[in-house]
Amino acid sequence: ASDGKASCSGVVLEDGSEINAKVGVVSNVPLWNMARILQDSVDPAAESPVNDAVAVVQEQADGMYMTGSFMHLHLGIPKDGLPDDMECHHSVLNMDLDVRDEQNMVIISIPTVFDPSLAPEGYHVVHAYTAAADSFDDWLQYLDSEKDSGRVGFDPNSSKASQYARQDGYKELKEGKAEVLWNAVEKVIPDVRQRAKRKGAIAMIGTPLTHRRYNQRYRGTYGPGPAPGEAIWKLNGARTPINGLLACGDTTFPGIGLPGVAASGTIAANTLVGVRTQRRLMRELKRLDALQ
Structure with missing residues (x-):
């Protein structure tokens, strides 16, 4: 926690090594799995802004309509x-x-x-x-x-x-x-x-x-979908209740499918940097003929 708010400063790998994040962490873990990973990373008996934020993530995951599975x-x-x-x-x-x-x-x-x-x-x-x-x-x-x-x-x-x-x-x-x-x-x-x-x-x-x-x-599951009787998906954006932890993938806006997932990654990246940095990158991409 930082300044009374939950924040993310990096990730711990399976072998125990740590990677510190200077700007933030972008996770493509589905929200249902993210909630479980976060729960496993905190002390449930402790009262802290981190626990409160993790509880919000779990609430968001529980409220997301889930499509069926496959044979x-x-x-x-x-x-x-x-x-x-x-x-x-x-x-x-x-x-x-x-x-x-x-x-x-x-x-x-x-x-x-x-x-x-x-x-x-x-x-x-x-x-x-x-x-x-x-x-x-x-x-x-x-x-x-x-x-x-x-x-x-x-x-x-x-x-x-x-x-x-x-x-x-x-x-x-x-x-x-x-x-x-x-x-x-x-x-x-x-x-x-x-x-x-x-x-x-x-x-x-x-x-x-x-x-x-x-x-x-x-x-x-295949992923999230509109709840019965609804025509649109109610999906969260890139920001999570934890500062410095951003989400992308098919459980964030705009949703399932390759185009949607790719767009969610772009949204997360854009959220991390300012407009000036984005414009500089776009000029460089145009110079390389990578952007029309």
Whole structure:
């Protein structure tokens, strides 16, 4: 704390080494995870401006509407006999249902349609996934605790990170939840299951726990979204309740997606420097033909 206000002066790395920040720290950690990291860094029994600020971050995280998670199907299949003019992108859904209903919308991508070098000669790569429409609640039983706390920072390839996959019932639930993906791909490639069993083929199923594990995503979420009945996202900007700690990424304005995340990083950077510095940098970028 400084002058009665919570402030950030640097970061402590996993090996214990410290990096001091002269201007500030920019974090792209999702707000749900940031709240947990900050909680682990303070003494909850102490009364201080830092604890008060951390409580505000937690309140902001709790109030943010969270989209669902994903089931994934990754395939490498022989492409003999398939049309040469096959489309790359497909959406399969029941138009009588809301697009946000659980497992209603499946997105299919076949990137080797555009770039055959992405797979061995004679094969297609296929990725099918439910569009942020899988409930994480079905998978909580396979975590150590009853509630996902946001602590997901294990090495994704470690035994500890993957222990859920060895629990009773997980494989059966995974295969059952993946049926909607297989059924959707069959509408594009009717014999896909047979192709996936042929020599050289590969089929991998990912669950919301897989998505959480490899993407370090709290509850395996896609990210924030407008709450039901609302047309706009209510997202915080770059500034946090802690002086010197700025946020960027998809849980800050303007939100999810690559353009939004890139813009949030720009906003955070602009927040750290004055107008004169920004103009000087823009002149330099124009001189280098990097800015139109």
